[in-house]
Amino acid sequence: MQQKNESFKSGFISIIGRPNVGKSTFLNQVVGQKIAIMSDKPQTTRNKVQGVVTTDDSQLVFIDTPGIHKPKHKLGDFMMKTAKNTLKEVDAIMFMVNADEPIGRGDRFIMEMIENTETPVFLVINKIDLVHPDELFKIITSYTSEYDFAETVPISAKNGNNVDRLLKTLKTYLLKGPKYYPDDQVTDHPERFIISELIREKVLNVTREEIPHSIAVVIEKIGREEGRDMVNVNATIVVERDSQKGIVIGKRGALLKDIGTKARHDIEMLLGSKVFLELWVKVQKDWRNKPGQLKEFGFREDEY
Numbered sequence: 001m002q003q004k005n006e007s008f009k010s011g012f013i014s015i016i017g018r019p020n021v022g023k024s025t026f027l028n029q030v031v032g033q034k035i036a037i038m039s040d041k042p043q044t045t046r047n048k049v050q051g052v053v054t055t056d057d058s059q060l061v062f063i064d065t066p067g068i069h070k071p072k073h074k075l076g077d078f079m080m081k082t083a084k085n086t087l088k089e090v091d092a093i094m095f096m097v098n099a100d101e102p103i104g105r106g107d108r109f110i111m112e113m114i115e116n117t118e119t120p121v122f123l124v125i126n127k128i129d130l131v132h133p134d135e136l137f138k139i140i141t142s143y144t145s146e147y148d149f150a151e152t153v154p155i156s157a158k159n160g161n162n163v164d165r166l167l168k169t170l171k172t173y174l175l176k177g178p179k180y181y182p183d184d185q186v187t188d189h190p191e192r193f194i195i196s197e198l199i200r201e202k203v204l205n206v207t208r209e210e211i212p213h214s215i216a217v218v219i220e221k222i223g224r225e226e227g228r229d230m231v232n233v234n235a236t237i238v239v240e241r242d243s244q245k246g247i248v249i250g251k252r253g254a255l256l257k258d259i260g261t262k263a264r265h266d267i268e269m270l271l272g273s274k275v276f277l278e279l280w281v282k283v284q285k286d287w288r289n290k291p292g293q294l295k296e297f298g299f300r301e302d303e304y
């Protein structure tokens with residue numbers, strides 16, 4: 001979907017922290033009524049989207065990365081790797097700690113996990129309403145002496161204190177990007193929308209200027225394979241002309257393969273499981289001028 005605002009920024013932020021530090025309270029505080037929780041997502045998903053904050057010029061998508069909150073839990077290599085990969089690929093990591101408790105084993109476990117990651121890590125000291133301001137410096141130092149954080153922001157998720165500043169600072173770490181979710185989160189299956197945007201983005205990246213924005217991506221099917229940690233995605237890339245179909249497919253299918261590999265990678269990150277992606281290319285002349293088809297392709301009037 002083309003953005004009206006050319007400088008629109010968006011990105012994914014992983015929230016990590018020991019149990020009870022206030023992650024849910026924070027999400028409730030920031031998403032308010034505009035909550036876009038993927039409550040209908042299958043529980044097997046590992047990287048859960050927990051909330052989306054949309055403003056006029058940005059969209060922050062907060063995701064949870066289970067597997068790193070429970071140091072006692074014996075994680076398989078695969079889980080550990082998946083969690084680490086997620087942390088590498090998000091735009092920022094919010095490491096939330098409790099101002100009211102001393103740094104502990106759980107915090108150190110997480111800090112080890114994020115060691116050497118190039119993703120900017122925010123130290124978010126929550127529950128500052130519970131401590132005397134004079135103590136804050138000492139608390140902050142106990143963490144910053146062990147890890148080089150990109151930013152340190154003390155907040156109270158409960159009463160909202162300094163939360164605005166945190167959001168503003170997070171925004172400065174985002175790059176230009178699409179609006180993954182509609183403002184009011186209307187669709188039943190928002191992952192369909194994100195997946196189609198991810199594929200569309202890859203088509204545009206790979207084909208550069210040759211394909212104008214006259215393509216749409218329709219997700220035909222998303223299904224989890226029974227008994228296997230694998231999601232099947234069937235999608236159709238709709239173009240307007242035969243010549244565009246040739247461009248998207250490329251010599252001996254090379255370009256389509258490249259689009260598929262790149263998109264699959266991103267979708268795997270989004271869903272937290274292995275993905276089998278099947279892509280088709282279809283010519284649908286003049287699809288942009290047919291209102292019925294616009295709707296079918298997921299376009300809403302106010303966005304077009």
Ligand SMILES: Nc1nc2c(ncn2[C@@H]2O[C@H](COP(=O)(O)OP(=O)(O)OP(=O)(O)O)[C@@H](O)[C@H]2O)c(=O)[nH]1
Nearest residue numbers: 018019020021022023024025126127130156157158
């Ligand atoms: N005083 C105070 N209490 C807070 C604050 N943020 C969260 N809490 C309280 O801390 C407790 C845990 O908060 P949650 O938001 O459930 O914590 P969580 O990190 O989501 O917990 P898990 O789901 O177990 O990981 C609740 O009783 C909250 O009311 C805060 O800023 N100040």
